[in-house]
Amino acid sequence: MADLPDVFLIVLDTLRKDFLPMYGGSTHTPNLEALARDSVVFQNAVAPAPWTVPTHISFISGLYAREHGVHEDEKEGGEHILEQMRAYDGPNLIERLRRKGYNAVGLSANQFMTPGSGFDRFFNVFTGWDYAPMIKTDTSVRQEATKYGTGHTEIVLSLLRRGEFGKLLEYYREYRRSHLSYQKELRAYKERGFPHLKAARQIVDAFTSSSYERPLFAFMNFMEVHEPVTEWEVLQQNAVYEILDLLSGGHVLGEGLMREIREGYKRALEALDAQIGRLLDFLRKSGLYERSLIVVLSDHGQAMKEDGHYPYYGHGAFLYPELIEVPLIVKFPGNYKIRPNEGYQSLTAIPDFIEGVIEGAMRDAVTGEVAVSEAFGSHINLRRWFEGGILPREMEGEAQRIFHSRKVIYKEGYKLVVDGTLGKIEEFKKGQTDVSQVDNREKLEDMLSELELFKGTERFIVPSKR
Amino acid sequence: MSNEAPAVNALSGRRIEGGLSLDAKVAIANVVIGDALSRFKRPFVVWSGGKDSMVVLHLVREEVKRRGISMPPALFVDHGMHFEETLQFVDKVSKDWGFQVVVARNDDALSHVKDGKICLQDLDEDNRREAREVGFNGDCFDYSLESVVGNHLLKTVAMKRAIRRYRIDALFVGIRWDENPARSWEVFISPRDDPPHVRVHPILPFTERNVWDYTLKNKLPIHPLYAKGYRSLDGKFDSKKVDDRPAWEQDLESTRERMGRAQDKEGFMETLRRYGYM
Numbered sequence: 001m002a003d004l005p006d007v008f009l010i011v012l013d014t015l016r017k018d019f020l021p022m023y024g025g026s027t028h029t030p031n032l033e034a035l036a037r038d039s040v041v042f043q044n045a046v047a048p049a050p051w052t053v054p055t056h057i058s059f060i061s062g063l064y065a066r067e068h069g070v071h072e073d074e075k076e077g078g079e080h081i082l083e084q085m086r087a088y089d090g091p092n093l094i095e096r097l098r099r100k101g102y103n104a105v106g107l108s109a110n111q112f113m114t115p116g117s118g119f120d121r122f123f124n125v126f127t128g129w130d131y132a133p134m135i136k137t138d139t140s141v142r143q144e145a146t147k148y149g150t151g152h153t154e155i156v157l158s159l160l161r162r163g164e165f166g167k168l169l170e171y172y173r174e175y176r177r178s179h180l181s182y183q184k185e186l187r188a189y190k191e192r193g194f195p196h197l198k199a200a201r202q203i204v205d206a207f208t209s210s211s212y213e214r215p216l217f218a219f220m221n222f223m224e225v226h227e228p229v230t231e232w233e234v235l236q237q238n239a240v241y242e243i244l245d246l247l248s249g250g251h252v253l254g255e256g257l258m259r260e261i262r263e264g265y266k267r268a269l270e271a272l273d274a275q276i277g278r279l280l281d282f283l284r285k286s287g288l289y290e291r292s293l294i295v296v297l298s299d300h301g302q303a304m305k306e307d308g309h310y311p312y313y314g315h316g317a318f319l320y321p322e323l324i325e326v327p328l329i330v331k332f333p334g335n336y337k338i339r340p341n342e343g344y345q346s347l348t349a350i351p352d353f354i355e356g357v358i359e360g361a362m363r364d365a366v367t368g369e370v371a372v373s374e375a376f377g378s379h380i381n382l383r384r385w386f387e388g389g390i391l392p393r394e395m396e397g398e399a400q401r402i403f404h405s406r407k408v409i410y411k412e413g414y415k416l417v418v419d420g421t422l423g424k425i426e427e428f429k430k431g432q433t434d435v436s437q438v439d440n441r442e443k444l445e446d447m448l449s450e451l452e453l454f455k456g457t458e459r460f461i462v463p464s465k466r
Numbered sequence: 467m468s469n470e471a472p473a474v475n476a477l478s479g480r481r482i483e484g485g486l487s488l489d490a491k492v493a494i495a496n497v498v499i500g501d502a503l504s505r506f507k508r509p510f511v512v513w514s515g516g517k518d519s520m521v522v523l524h525l526v527r528e529e530v531k532r533r534g535i536s537m538p539p540a541l542f543v544d545h546g547m548h549f550e551e552t553l554q555f556v557d558k559v560s561k562d563w564g565f566q567v568v569v570a571r572n573d574d575a576l577s578h579v580k581d582g583k584i585c586l587q588d589l590d591e592d593n594r595r596e597a598r599e600v601g602f603n604g605d606c607f608d609y610s611l612e613s614v615v616g617n618h619l620l621k622t623v624a625m626k627r628a629i630r631r632y633r634i635d636a637l638f639v640g641i642r643w644d645e646n647p648a649r650s651w652e653v654f655i656s657p658r659d660d661p662p663h664v665r666v667h668p669i670l671p672f673t674e675r676n677v678w679d680y681t682l683k684n685k686l687p688i689h690p691l692y693a694k695g696y697r698s699l700d701g702k703f704d705s706k707k708v709d710d711r712p713a714w715e716q717d718l719e720s721t722r723e724r725m726g727r728a729q730d731k732e733g734f735m736e737t738l739r740r741y742g743y744m
Contacts, residue, residue, distance in 0.1 A: 064633075066507065067507065067633070067635075091662075368631075369631070449566060452539075452566060453508075453539055453566065453568065453632050454508075454632075454633070456506075456507045456508035456509070456538075457503065457506070457507055457508070457509065457535060457536075457538075458507065
């Protein structure tokens with residue numbers, strides 16, 4: 001067993017590839033670049049879903065979301081995702097590695113990949129960090145208040161009219177408490193600057209100060225570039241604003257703020273790079289670097305109101321390149337280099353690929369002729385927000401657009417996105433350019449056939465070829 | 467002594483369901499098909515244009531109509547030796563019935579046929595490994611379906627690649643208990659692990675006679691070579707006819723279906739089955 005390589009599966013959560021220099025970006029990431037020099041940088045990696053949970057289950061199962069069953073759907077959003085994850089008992093890379101003698105260790109700052117989430121049960125040891133510098137609010141008081149109105153004025157007036165003075169006092173106290181904590185948090189940022197690190201330092205500290213039995217399979221999830229990446233988002237409780245922005249067609253987050261967010265994302269990536277550097281230095285000094293298999297990738301990207309796309313900030317729902325085209329950097333044991341095949345790297349190939357390398361097959365088992373990605377609407381259950389009175393009814397029309405089932409297929413340089421709720425082609429591109437459906441009829445028909453085969457018995461309308 | 471057919475013919479080793487009516491067998495087939503359609507996400511129907519897979523295709527088609535779902539695609543294994551009539555038949559029926567045909571081909575093996583032979587040194591790693599796995603120790607083999615290695619690479623491996631490529635989780639296959647001892651103990655839904663999927667066998671209890679009765683009763687399209695006397699169709703070099711009467715008019719009960727084909731040889735089918743053939 002001593003000759004089995006250690007395996008690192010490092011998820012840089014929410015990292016889109018175009019910010020990295022290896023993919024044409026301009027962020028200063030010397031440590032990832034040094035790793036890339038010893039690695040194979042795959043150019044066409046596609047995440048199987050635009051958000052954390054379905055993709056992470058793909059990493060261990062090798063299956064797409066509808067195949068492994070852990071995903072949001074049009075009805076419920078992601079409400080039951082943790083139950084689904086706890087129930088998952090399909091193909092499992094980590095289980096197979098443990099049977100081979102691997103010690104499986106998980107270190108994560110992601111709120112879905114925590115001890116008790118269901119993901120942790122695959123590992124020998126799993127540690128989670130609560131990264132968010134979030135202000136805790138008494139949600140029961142807030143939830144109660146939403147019954148009386150959608151804004152402060154409406155709530156206060158309604159409570160006065162009903163003579164609910166006890167509730168009014170409770171609401172005032174809650175409002176004042178959270179307002180004061182905002183102010184406190186804001187002062188802290190003013191003094192010390194926005195903390196671009198979330199828990200990467202703690203994860204690297206924990207890893208480098210522990211002594212693990214080998215061979216080791218280490219899964220790490222770093223949340224640095226996941227929102228919030230600016231103080232504004234933290235103070236405004238980003239989730240609510242994200243949804244509002246998503247539904248209002250992007251009227252909430254202005255261009256100035258988006259510039260700040262893009263800048264914050266870059267700063268967060270730089271801060272993360274420094275911590276990755278500490279981790280890699282540790283491996284080099286301990287003599288573990290050379291012989292390890294190190295896979296650095298992302299579970300999905302981030303939409304930042306790109307031109308021509310539905311203008312929202314966040315991830316989920318759509319299948320734009322900034323959401324699913326992700327980095328994939330692989331350092332083979334012995335820093336072995338291969339030349340990637342033509343095609344796409346669906347991240348569903350990760351389990352087979354890792355097992356192949358462990359068995360000594362130094363070849364490109366990750367590239368295939370096609371890659372697919374699927375989304376089933378938002379992972380937030382918008383219906384609940386409407387029913388809770390938090391979101392205005394006028395936005396329900398827009399919400400319909402988000403609660404759609406979508407699939408994308410990449411093949412031979414072309415990309416086709418279909419909205420299977422409406423049976424409509426949303427995107428047909430060669431490379432990054434829209435192309436005519438009429439002039440590329442044969443190609444389009446072939447891609448529609450592929451999608452038809454992929455959807456199988458699922459209720460998903462593929463537009464007719466004729 | 468009774469004149470009933472024994473459940474398993476002691477001489478041939480074949481299992482014959484001789485008691486059930488055809489209607490009852492069709493009802494069983496519908497249960498099997500319905501169960502598979504409701505549990506699997508990406509079913510395909512293995513279809514050669516031959517009489518058995520034609521019956522399965524029709525049964526599946528009827529069941530999806532009843533359920534109001536779309537017809538699963540057909541998987542056609544192209545070993546490069548099909549009769550021209552087969553290719554035309556497949557094309558016509560799929561167009562008339564409106565379903566998608568996916569071709570499973572071992573391109574690597576078919577592109578390396580030289581002077582009627584295929585040599586391992588020319589093939590990719592996966593094909594070389596597959597050839598060794600079925601016990602082939604030579605350097606080259608004849609381009610034919612008559613050997614274990616030829617049948618395995620040109621048909622089984624082609625199918626395995628298609629299963630992986632299209633992420634198929636269930637394959638409907640028209641094998642029957644009475645065909646061959648190797649198929650006598652097959653079950654209705656049979657899990658396979660290389661690659662992981664299930665084989666769904668709706669017409670196991672059908673006899674050759676049942677297949678023709680069902681075909682004629684439901685007016686299914688019939689591959690033209692059956693009318694010319696062929697009883698069993700596959701590669702054009704190894705499917706031989708022994709009678710000029712249409713297949714359905716021949717004495718099916720006391721002559722052998724695969725007479726003259728290597729698949730009739732003892733143990734051949736069992737070996738193929740073990741390595742993933744139908």
